[in-house]
Amino acid sequence: MTIEAPRTETPASSGADKEPHHSYTSLNTYLNVCQLQYYYRYVEKLPAERTAVALPFGTAMHQALSVQAQAARKGRLLPARELLDSFAAFFKANCEASDNLVFKREETYDDQLDLAGRMIEAVAKEWVDYYNIKSVAEPFRVEIPGVSLPLVGELDMVVEEGTPFDEGGDRPRPVVVDFKTAARSWTDSQPHRALQATVYSYGYREKHGVTPSFRYDVLTKAKTPKVQHLRTVRDADSFARLEKLVSVADRAIRTGIFLPNETSYGCADCPFAGACAGWHCDHARVTSVSARPLQTGECMEAA
Numbered sequence: 001m002t003i004e005a006p007r008t009e010t011p012a013s014s015g016a017d018k019e020p021h022h023s024y025t026s027l028n029t030y031l032n033v034c035q036l037q038y039y040y041r042y043v044e045k046l047p048a049e050r051t052a053v054a055l056p057f058g059t060a061m062h063q064a065l066s067v068q069a070q071a072a073r074k075g076r077l078l079p080a081r082e083l084l085d086s087f088a089a090f091f092k093a094n095c096e097a098s099d100n101l102v103f104k105r106e107e108t109y110d111d112q113l114d115l116a117g118r119m120i121e122a123v124a125k126e127w128v129d130y131y132n133i134k135s136v137a138e139p140f141r142v143e144i145p146g147v148s149l150p151l152v153g154e155l156d157m158v159v160e161e162g163t164p165f166d167e168g169g170d171r172p173r174p175v176v177v178d179f180k181t182a183a184r185s186w187t188d189s190q191p192h193r194a195l196q197a198t199v200y201s202y203g204y205r206e207k208h209g210v211t212p213s214f215r216y217d218v219l220t221k222a223k224t225p226k227v228q229h230l231r232t233v234r235d236a237d238s239f240a241r242l243e244k245l246v247s248v249a250d251r252a253i254r255t256g257i258f259l260p261n262e263t264s265y266g267c268a269d270c271p272f273a274g275a276c277a278g279w280h281c282d283h284a285r286v287t288s289v290s291a292r293p294l295q296t297g298e299c300m301e302a303a
């Protein structure tokens with residue numbers, strides 16, 4: 001079976017969401033989370049059976065940090081109250097747009113706002129970039145040899161680090177910065193293994209002809225939140241491996257084989273767990289998957 005090239009989500013500012021494409025998120029879902037989840041999300045485009053509140057929360061924090069980054073380009077650190085107001089507006093809109101929003105037992109909407117307030121206080125103390133910011137929410141679109149769709153994405157922030165007075169007299173170097181919210185601190189090794197850092201560094205290099213450094217700004221959702229600035233860099237071999245990885249994944253996706261990964265960390269909050277539970281029971285489809293949740297007993301009847 002050969003399937004249509006799936007359309008994946010892209011930041012609106014890139015303009016690339018008008019055409020089918022691969023993105024870091026879609027590739028990561030296929031390669032590292034679960035092929036079947038990829039199928040439900042990007043091929044069948046099922047509505048989510050549940051959306052954990054962490055998703056609209058993380059998106060809203062990301063949007064608020066983008067507002068701060070735009071202000072910082074002009075030398076401003078926004079007051080924490082103003083940034084929290086931005087967050088609250090984004091969070092409300094994101095929650096309203098989410099299918100079947102669910103909170104964990106101990107979570108409430110107001111608790112989430114309190115948590116966001118503490119995180120934003122940490123951001124206000126730790127923000128380091130101002131006039132060295134070169135772009136915010138910068139889109140990229142690149143073609144990879146042998147891949148049927150373009151690879152698109154959006155870089156949260158690009159800064160320059162270093163000055164002509166640095167040891168060695170180097171020119172300022174471009175650094176792609178990605179904002180992350182995380183339940184716990186990242187280990188030092190995490191950025192070096194992250195697919196996103198490879199994809200975004202590749203996107204920058206293809207667009208600008210220069211290999212950037214990469215920095216994750218990780219904001220923890222702890223009682224006392226903190227900001228980690230974690231750096232990594234990719235080389236020519238990393239990019240050659242990425243091209244091969246995307247090329248093979250692209251072929252596999254078009255072949256139409258999507259297997260469940262039942263030991264995935266994605267299972268705990270999977271938006272398609274109900275559909276997945278009936279995946280093996282649908283004998284009517286020739287495809288390798290069943291996207292439809294079955295009624296109680298339907299599986300046995302079909303068998």
Ligand code: SF4
Binds near residue numbers: 033036261270276
């Ligand atoms: S529940 Fe797990 S195995 Fe099933 S689709 Fe979701 S992530 Fe994949």
